[in-house]
Amino acid sequence: MSLQGVSVVRRRLDTLIYALRDISLELPYGLWLGIIGPNGGGKSTFARVVAGLSKVSSGQVVRRERLHHGQGAHVKRSKHTSSTDTEPLPQSEGTTPAPQIRVVMQNPDAQIVGQTVYEDLIFGMENVCIPPEEMPDRAKHALAEVGLSVPFDTPIERLSGGQKQLLCTAAALVTDPDCIVFDEPTAMLDPFARQRLLTTAARLHKSGLTVVWISQFTEELVYADEVMALQEGQIAFRGTPREFFYESCLSLGYLPPYPVQVALALEKRGLSLSNRPTTPDELGAALGAMQR
Numbered sequence: 663m664s665l666q667g668v669s670v671v672r673r674r675l676d677t678l679i680y681a682l683r684d685i686s687l688e689l690p691y692g693l694w695l696g697i698i699g700p701n702g703g704g705k706s707t708f709a710r711v712v713a714g715l716s717k718v719s720s721g722q723v724v725r726r727e728r729l730h731h732g733q734g735a736h737v738k739r740s741k742h743t744s745s746t747d748t749e750p751l752p753q754s755e756g757t758t759p760a761p762q763i764r765v766v767m768q769n770p771d772a773q774i775v776g777q778t779v780y781e782d783l784i785f786g787m788e789n790v791c792i793p794p795e796e797m798p799d800r801a802k803h804a805l806a807e808v809g810l811s812v813p814f815d816t817p818i819e820r821l822s823g824g825q826k827q828l829l830c831t832a833a834a835l836v837t838d839p840d841c842i843v844f845d846e847p848t849a850m851l852d853p854f855a856r857q858r859l860l861t862t863a864a865r866l867h868k869s870g871l872t873v874v875w876i877s878q879f880t881e882e883l884v885y886a887d888e889v890m891a892l893q894e895g896q897i898a899f900r901g902t903p904r905e906f907f908y909e910s911c912l913s914l915g916y917l918p919p920y921p922v923q924v925a926l927a928l929e930k931r932g933l934s935l936s937n938r939p940t941t942p943d944e945l946g947a948a949l950g951a952m953q954r
């Protein structure tokens with residue numbers, strides 16, 4: 663998919679504000695795009711545009727179908743001119759289905775609709791007309807994929823916050839999406855549950871899922887192929903996580919991940935680590951190499 667000069671204008675009382683302003687980028691299949699930005703920076707609006715849940719005020723969203731078994735590519739352009747939001751974009755104009763993009767939001771309770779784990783998974787499948795006989799297998803498979811081993815009939819209120827986010831991810835997976843947009847999915851989780859959700863997403867990404875991961879935590883950006891920082895609806899930075907952490911993070915007002923802070927502190931004392939580590943493992947390897 664690509665966004666070409668996309669702006670989203672919102673009306674607040676008598677003022678028009680740009681929730682997104684002139685955003686152009688490619689989101690190829692298989693990419694992990696990490697997004698960071700302050701409150702009101704435009705992250706959720708971007709998530710909604712990518713998912714086809716928000717109209718754009720100007721510009722184009724071009725949705726390209728994934729190529730399956732030698733089929734020709736099908737390109738779908740959406741141009742919308744309304745400044746209000748929330749009507750789904752028309753998802754398909756031809757015989758080829760539009761790419762499936764699902765969203766996992768910050769608050770699991772706002773998106774879980776079933777009373778039990780299975781009921782919730784069924785709801786998503788009914789929405790996209792999965793044949794009923796396929797549902798139990800798909801549900802079982804999706805739960806296994808996210809590593810949530812609870813019985814189908816588990817009541818939702820028995821799940822922890824972290825388990826609920828895994829269920830939301832499974833509910834997205836049951837429909838076999840091309841892309842999942844995670845909109846600050848760890849904001850309400852403890853560190854253990856955060857890490858578990860992140861590594862689950864990383865595993866799914868390895869098996870081909872396109873991931874858009876929005877977070878206020880810089881250490882969650884290490885998995886990204888590309889990082890985008892949004893400020894006041896505009897792209898303030900685009901590049902690799904390493905470039906972001908070492909070149910732009912601090913100047914944009916974010917504290918880099920701890921291993922980067924250590925490396926920068928060492929750099930200040932004249933000890934440059936050649937690999938510019940971004941993870942504890944990389945930092946350990948760099949320090950280990952210096953000792954030898």
Ligand SMILES: Nc1ncnc2c1ncn2[C@@H]1O[C@H](COP(=O)(O)OP(=O)(O)OP(=O)(O)O)[C@@H](O)[C@H]1O
Binds near residue numbers: 673
């Ligand atoms: N439905 C709406 N009506 C009017 N203004 C809106 C609406 N949704 C978002 N905005 C405004 O658009 C701008 C971008 O909002 P958005 O929710 O996309 O930012 P965000 O980066 O996700 O913020 P947060 O981290 O607080 O969720 C903000 O100024 C916000 O107030």
